[in-house]
Amino acid sequence: MSTEKRCSSDEVVDMELHCVRCGTRLYVSVPQADAVIASLERTGAAILICVCGQAQIIRCKLQRRND
Numbered sequence: 001m002s003t004e005k006r007c008s009s010d011e012v013v014d015m016e017l018h019c020v021r022c023g024t025r026l027y028v029s030v031p032q033a034d035a036v037i038a039s040l041e042r043t044g045a046a047i048l049i050c051v052c053g054q055a056q057i058i059r060c061k062l063q064r065r066n067d
């Protein structure tokens with residue numbers, strides 16, 4: 001369990017992903033998360049940009065597979 005500080009005016013969503021390039025845990029603002037989820041629902045994928053500039057393609061968790 002994480003006990004991160006929360007601020008209602010600056011909420012972020014933990015995407016449970018780490019940047020492939022720098023390893024930073026990816027968080028997005030709530031409005032951005034809504035857009036990401038909408039994109040996932042429409043296309044099954046969405047793109048997040050890390051603070052380092054690395055684009056991360058995320059895919060719908062319902063379709064997550066291992067090779």
Ligand SMILES: [Zn+2]
Binds near residue numbers: 019020021023052
């Ligand atoms: Zn990064």
